[in-house]
Amino acid sequence: MSGLVLEDIVSGYQGRPVLHGVSLSVPAHGSLTVVGPNGSGKSTLMKTVVGLVRPQEGRVLLEGADVTRLDAPARARMGLGHVPQEANVFRALSVEENLKVAFEFIPARSGAGYASRLEAVLELFPEIRPKLKVAAGHLSGGQRQMVAMAAALMPEPSVLALDEPSAGLSPKNAELLFVAIRRIVEAGVTLLMIEQNTRLGLTVAARGLVLVSGQVRAEGPAPELLADGLMQSLYLGGH
Ligand SMILES: Nc1ncnc2c1ncn2[C@@H]1O[C@H](COP(=O)(O)OP(=O)(O)OP(=O)(O)O)[C@@H](O)[C@H]1O
Ligand SMILES: [Mg+2]
Structure with a gap:
């Protein structure tokens, strides 16, 4: 199956599992x-998923290829984009320099050039177009997250993994950021996202x-999970 698949993953630290047999799949263009x-x-x-922790058991498949034994840079070159929760931009570099560095680090697999990729990501994130010459460290938290996502999209990954994109943002900025994340999904990028903000994420x-x-514990269409009483009980401490 294309997209991203995890099969029976047992993974953790120093031989102690944290994940006890997790399976999931995100079909191509799914979220x-x-x-x-x-x-x-x-x-x-x-x-x-991204190759920073090696599982003790199970497999990670990216577009049908077994990447379980590959490190993070190799997975990135195969089309897995990753936006970590922290330290996801070079603060001293301008927005444009951030996008350039990302493109030079991992060239687009399609062979697309820098200028065309830059235009494509600026169409997804028009908010950062007026900020191209500004140091990333001088942006608001929400704008910085957009730059981090735009940088991750420069090499034209088929799958994008986002780690807690709303972390540290005000509710208003989180809402704005999620409008941009919706555009990524609509553009057909396969998306795996981890999110503390259950309502926005779902x-x-x-x-x-x-x-x-x-x-x-549960997996299904996002609207059904949102409506499910499980969420309320989990987050009100009722589990
Ligand atoms: N580097 C590490 N070494 C050892 N144990 C770790 C390490 N990172 C996380 N853990 C442990 O793994 C478990 C799961 O942590 P993890 O960070 O994956 O949870 P999380 O769902 O992301 O939590 P949060 O919502 O607080 O971010 C915790 O018990 C944590 O203490
Ligand atoms: Mg966490």
Whole structure:
């Protein structure tokens, strides 16, 4: 299957599993948001997807290829874009320099040139076009997240992994950022997102997955999960 697939992943640190047999799939051009309480293993899942943590068991498939044994740069070259939660832009560089560096680090697999990729990402994020010459460190948190996403999209990845994009943003800036994330989904990029803000995260994605204690508690269409009483009970501490 194309897109991103995790099969029976057991993963953790120093031989101690945090994820106990997690399977999920995001079909090509699909979108999945992973939510769950603090400490449930969301970041560990993300690190396992992008190649920063090697699973003890199970497989990670990217566009049908087994990438389980590949490191993070190799997965990036195969079309997996990643926006980490922190330190995701070069603050001293301008917005345009950030986009250039990202493109030079991983050239577009389609062979598209820098100018055409720059135009494509600025169409997705018109908010940053007037800021191209501004140092990324001088932007608002929401604008900086847009630059980080635009940089990740420069090499034209087929799958984009976002780690807690709304972290640290005001509610208003988070809403604006999610308008931009919706555009990424509509552009056909396969999206895996981890999000603390359950409502926003599940509003953007087609499907949602609830991770509890390193296991999949529920998975289904995002609107159904949002409506489900499970969410309320989890986040009001009723589990
Ligand atoms: N580098 C590490 N070494 C050892 N244990 C770790 C490491 N990182 C995370 N853990 C442990 O793994 C478990 C899951 O952590 P993880 O960061 O994946 O959860 P999370 O769902 O992302 O939580 P949060 O919502 O607070 O970000 C926790 O018990 C945590 O203490
Ligand atoms: Mg986390």
